[in-house]
Amino acid sequence: MADNIFTVNDLVKNFGNHAVLKGINLSVNKGEVVSIIGASGSGKSTLLRCLNLLEQPTSGTIEFEGENILGNKFNAIKYRAKVGMVFQSFNLFNNMNVLKNCVIGQVKVLKRSKAEAEEVAMKYLSNVGMSAYINARPSQLSGGQKQRVAIARALSMNPDVLLFDEPTSALDPEMVGEVLSVMSDLSKTGLTMITVTHEMQFAREVSSRVLFMDDGVIAEDSSPEQIFTNPKEERTRAFLNRIINKR
Amino acid sequence: MSFFEKIAYVWKNYNATLFSGVGNTILLALVGTVFGLIIGILIGVVRTLPKSKNKFVRFLMRVVNAIFMVYIEVFRGTPMMVQAMVIFYGYARITGVMLPVMTSGIVIVSINTGAYMAEIVRGGIISIDKGQFEGAHAIGMNHWQTMMNVIIPQVMRNILPSVSNEFVINIKDTSVLNVIYVTELFFMANIAASDTNMVLETYVIVSLMYLVMTFTVTRLLRLVERLLAGKKDYTICGSQSDPAAEIHVKEAH
Numbered sequence: 001m002a003d004n005i006f007t008v009n010d011l012v013k014n015f016g017n018h019a020v021l022k023g024i025n026l027s028v029n030k031g032e033v034v035s036i037i038g039a040s041g042s043g044k045s046t047l048l049r050c051l052n053l054l055e056q057p058t059s060g061t062i063e064f065e066g067e068n069i070l071g072n073k074f075n076a077i078k079y080r081a082k083v084g085m086v087f088q089s090f091n092l093f094n095n096m097n098v099l100k101n102c103v104i105g106q107v108k109v110l111k112r113s114k115a116e117a118e119e120v121a122m123k124y125l126s127n128v129g130m131s132a133y134i135n136a137r138p139s140q141l142s143g144g145q146k147q148r149v150a151i152a153r154a155l156s157m158n159p160d161v162l163l164f165d166e167p168t169s170a171l172d173p174e175m176v177g178e179v180l181s182v183m184s185d186l187s188k189t190g191l192t193m194i195t196v197t198h199e200m201q202f203a204r205e206v207s208s209r210v211l212f213m214d215d216g217v218i219a220e221d222s223s224p225e226q227i228f229t230n231p232k233e234e235r236t237r238a239f240l241n242r243i244i245n246k247r
Numbered sequence: 248m249s250f251f252e253k254i255a256y257v258w259k260n261y262n263a264t265l266f267s268g269v270g271n272t273i274l275l276a277l278v279g280t281v282f283g284l285i286i287g288i289l290i291g292v293v294r295t296l297p298k299s300k301n302k303f304v305r306f307l308m309r310v311v312n313a314i315f316m317v318y319i320e321v322f323r324g325t326p327m328m329v330q331a332m333v334i335f336y337g338y339a340r341i342t343g344v345m346l347p348v349m350t351s352g353i354v355i356v357s358i359n360t361g362a363y364m365a366e367i368v369r370g371g372i373i374s375i376d377k378g379q380f381e382g383a384h385a386i387g388m389n390h391w392q393t394m395m396n397v398i399i400p401q402v403m404r405n406i407l408p409s410v411s412n413e414f415v416i417n418i419k420d421t422s423v424l425n426v427i428y429v430t431e432l433f434f435m436a437n438i439a440a441s442d443t444n445m446v447l448e449t450y451v452i453v454s455l456m457y458l459v460m461t462f463t464v465t466r467l468l469r470l471v472e473r474l475l476a477g478k479k480d481y482t483i484c485g486s487q488s489d490p491a492a493e494i495h496v497k498e499a500h
Binding site: 052072079093097134140157 | 301387484
């Protein structure tokens with residue numbers, strides 16, 4: 001299928017004797033905004049990290065735009081440029097200012113000229129409301145600002161899909177909103193997004209599809225309305241009750 | 248002649264001799280430390296290479312790592328004076344020609360320093376947060392790009408105090424190279440001392456000269472440290488109401 005981004009078949013990931021992913025099957029199409037929810041330790045982040053090969057899966061297959069990315073000859077390094085990643089801990093380069101953070105990958109990996117790269121970076125930095133801070137270093141920014149820069153850095157690479165690994169979990173409560181609103185704007189641009197999140201409201205309102213993971217498998221995969229109002233699985237219901245009652 | 252008269256005498260008649268030694272000492276220490284640092288960084292970059300999928304490459308990496316380990320242990324575990332003798336006379340025995348003494352000196356100081364630097368750089372790399380590597384990998388940088396653009400610049404900042412330590416040690420320890428006739432400061436001091444027979448006075452002068460060199464170097468490297476730390480303040484360009492506004496933010500430190 002032409003508009004298929006990821007096809008995952010029977011994906012398994014073990015850390016030593018501990019199985020984290022126990023056979024994941026998943027297909028994601030272009031333009032989908034997927035949220036992955038589930039308890040800590042259910043394998044959400046590991047699945048995301050397998051998708052851009054920060055973790056090497058133990059077995060199973062992953063196809064990206066129809067190409068097997070786990071083959072021996074596959075160039076994992078070039079591939080990662082097409083798959084953006086936003087981390088829980090931002091991972092901005094501490095030795096560079098905001099602008100350089102967004103420029104370096106374009107120049108070194110995509111071989112864009114410095115002028116072009118800066119133009120692209122400025123475009124995305126203003127989209128996330130950080131264009132005023134191009135001279136600041138990461139250590140001089142708040143968590144929410146750092147995460148918005150990290151999103152601009154990922155977007156500057158013009159990826160085919162953007163992965164978010166709990167992008168608001170390390171933020172102070174009052175900064176969660178600014179990051180989620182940037183992500184919500186992004187979801188309307190047609191960008192394919194896969195987000196691991198504990199923000200149920202975000203999963204419900206912004207995503208087009210929600211996956212509930214439990215104990216290394218995708219336990220439920222449906223629309224946000226379905227999963228939040230009438231989940232098919234008992235364990236989905238139990239998880240959502242736990243989360244919502246905490247509030 | 249009193250003690251101070253003798254000092255003045257040695258200084259007046261032999262300062263040119265001693266200064267020629269100072270030049271060589273600085274040259275040896277500087278080039279040796281820089282090359283040593285480069286060796287250390289290259290070893291650090293190779294040692295942190297991700298595990299290859301290819302069996303042969305993995306085997307090759309094990310061999311290379313074993314060689315690094317032997318190199319580090321041998322050159323940290325034996326005195327530089329002994330290394331100098333072995334390399335200088337060993338080279339002459341094997342090739343039948345003498346290596347020029349300054350060249351020998353630079354080679355010896357470099358590979359000796361490299362062994363220490365490899366460990367210093369390793370410590371520096373370990374201290375960098377794993378997220379910095381992942382951030383770079385996630386935008387498609389390869390290992391070399393990651394190391395050169397993201398990791399090593401941060402490592403350099405962290406290890407600079409240790410590098411400056413090595414530099415100071417090298418200024419002093421190049422004195423052992425007099426055993427292979429490198430005409431550094433200590434070698435020149437021997438000449439002045441035996442010529443004048445004013446041994447104590449000569450070495451008092453020489454110790455002051457070493458002190459001035461090491462003190463200058465530590466101060467200079469402190470300055471570099473401060474430069475590498477970057478500016479503490481930054482400018483915010485534009486605002487919602489006035490795009491041309493510039494706000495200068497100073498950090499309190």
